[in-house]
Amino acid sequence: MLALARASVMVGERPGRAGHLSLDAYGEILGSSDLLELIVTTLAFAAGSTVVGLILGGTLAWCVERTNAPFRQLAYPAIFVSFAVPGIVRAIGWIFLFGPRTGTINELFRAITGSDGVLLDVFSLPAMILVEGVFWIPLVFLMMAASFRSMDPSLEEASLVSGAATWRTIRRITAALALPSVLSVLILTFIRSVQAFEVPLRLGVPGKSYTVTTEVYLSVNSTIVPEYAYSSAYGVLLVAFLIAGIALYGRATRRASSFATITGKGFRPRVLDLGRGRWVVTAIVLAILSLQFLPIIWVTVASFLPTFGLTGPLWEHLTLANYDTILRSSQIVLSLQNSFLIGVASATVVMIVTAVVAWVIIRSRIRASALLDQLASLPLVLPGVVLGIAILVLYIRSPIPVYGTIWILVIAYITTYLPYGLRYAHPGVLRIHPELEESAQLSGAGWIGTFRRIVIPLVLPALFAGWIFVFLISVRELSVAALLYTPRSPVIATTMLDLWRNGSVNQVTAFGTLVAAISITFAIVTYRVSRRFGLQA
């Protein structure tokens, strides 16, 4: 945070030359004629994406956890796959589908309707909202699924017994019980959408829809010596705005006990028998999942083509040349290994730390607990590139020799993903009624014993979901890694960036497909293991 504030007022730094203090960056931003338009576009984009992500992801979670729709469990492995595919590859996939000239769906639309228009122009604000919203489905799904799974059904049963119809019960009871999770996921998705830059950059710029993040990115990259003052000043203003959002979240969940749904009574979540309607729900589940898969399928096809625009039947051009090229690179294997190690280490540390932090925040009566919550949430509002620079500057000078190793990335990811872990651990602990811990303490257990024997087992499903999330998102993370990796410590995302800049799009799609294939394997293994131990991701 201090690094961000310092960077925002420091201009003119050069190799071997110190900079000087100036508030010019703030003046430039606040005096800009584009500012209002930027804010409006950013808010429309973030709010739209949040709504799309919440509706689709929430619906998916409810269908999977609380109905008897056939094939609903397909959602878990499917979500894993879509999670691990990097943003750049997805953006390419969407261009293949909805490109105004050659997008497959737009071509189909023209062939069917005979018009010369498009169904959806991928380079437009509505398309950006859809793509970003779909991008958030896995996060929303995983968080909401954990919440739906651990609801006390006696409350819903009470509603039904009192004569309320099923939909009224869903609306008044289920939705109300899900509120802390909904709020949590809403704030998180909104904040990340405000910070999102991959989709606005690739899809927004061609359609002239600029957001705050594209403005920041373009300003950093418009000079030879990167000037971080302008982008950092935007960062400071953004942080101020987002801290208000987090404070709002804190207020919304203040009355914690009213949301405690895991009590001393044993229960299993109630599954709605939908009768014939269950096939309709299956169709909804598959439709939502297809939004994840359509772009990835096109990406896979492209990975077997040497280039685009070839005439004649598609199958005549199919080749393994892209795979041959990328697999020859020692960097690919090294980056797969590194990403796996970093993912496991970061996810494990993050979930252990956040479980303790969440418990302290919720249960302790000390005043500092609110501060702890804010502190652990702080990295959430820092743009990745700024956080990357701060960590680089901090650890490159530190006596601990982590620079040039994968451990600097582990440290960076732990810092970056603490808030995400907390968003999983917090609702998980919130749902546990204090009576369980009080019983343990009455039986003579100390706080460590209570935490280990009562809290951890009950919160484990949420922690496991969080672990998976942090693991997968760290595999995909780019903005922090781009600054911290060296030739000896590449990760999947940096290798992808390398291919994007230096290879062809077809090579990028080949690597994307490879990562997706590995993720499917990982998903199947994790899913089976988790079921054996009574957990669900």
Place this chain on the structure above:
Amino acid sequence: MRGRLGAILTIALIAVACGGSTAPVASPTSTAAGTAGATQAAAAPKTTAELATYQGADRQKILEEGAKKEGKLVWYTSLAGAAIDRHAAAFKAKYPFLQVDIFRGTESELLTKATQELQAGQPSFDVIESQITAIQLLFAGGHMSPYYSPSTKAIPDDFKTKDKGELVQSATDRFSLISFAYNTNLIPASAVPKTRDDLMNPALAGKLAVTGTNTGQRWVGSVLFSLGTDKGKQWLTDFATKQKVSVQQVSGQALLDLIAKGEVAASPTIFKDHADLAALEKKAPVKWVPLEPVVGNTGQAAMALKGKSPNAALLFLDYLLGADGQKVYRENQYAVAGDKLDFKVWVPESGKTTDQIEKDTKLWSETFKATFR
């Protein structure tokens, strides 16, 4: 200026201007070594600065023995495309005992990373290959070493930033050329432009895109350079409005892929080496044509003062600037110093100090933003 790279004269100006604006790194031995003569027996070099400027007859032997102990080389480069791995493979074929670790980034990313590492006293690169501004800024910060390489003798003086005697601060290893490429299925021969003004042809309206990276900004710079700032800005405004030009915020290579796919029909911001290689090796329906002045990105090769593998660094510089390295560049459709080209090339850094080029870059970037947003 036809028949030869138009950059020759202007590169000479860079050498003069940059030499004046930045203080060359003085090494205790550089003057002596610079005038020692290539065959004169000299004391075996002990420090990196001595090694970098060493010209004794046993130089190759010393470097190979030293490089064997070092075992690896770290190369920072702003090159893009297949040429990077092909260079690494060709160098490794020559010196199998050396591992080449490569970090690729834009000029600005290389500068940021190198500066942060150097300020912390943890330099990790041995050789940097980039456009000249980053290298000059690193020299100004005292992080680079002048060096002697027998390979630079074949490179015309105009393509080198000279230091004392036979020493150079950096030398041009390649030119990346930026101009117009199109999808041959979508643009009829009659609509293919021959001059920049032909880009206003109504047949091209709604079919053109430019890349929003610094490649696009340098192309904007070429328009301002050839027409003058005011007329240039007016031409760009007309071009953006009449031709409904879109901005694709992707690399030149990715934009070329969109052209091959047909999503974009053509662009004046495409690298010759990318387009020629795609057409030649992958049969992509794309063609590159030069619209004067073609923008030239000059790649310069330079040596780190505090790299961990100075012997390997010098062997690599010898390779990159020598016949073997230049051959790999030509095979990958790059131009190299001394090539005969039948079109005019404009090198944005020509005759400018680092401060001037920074100011110009700002102007081009602001003009780009004002024009295409």
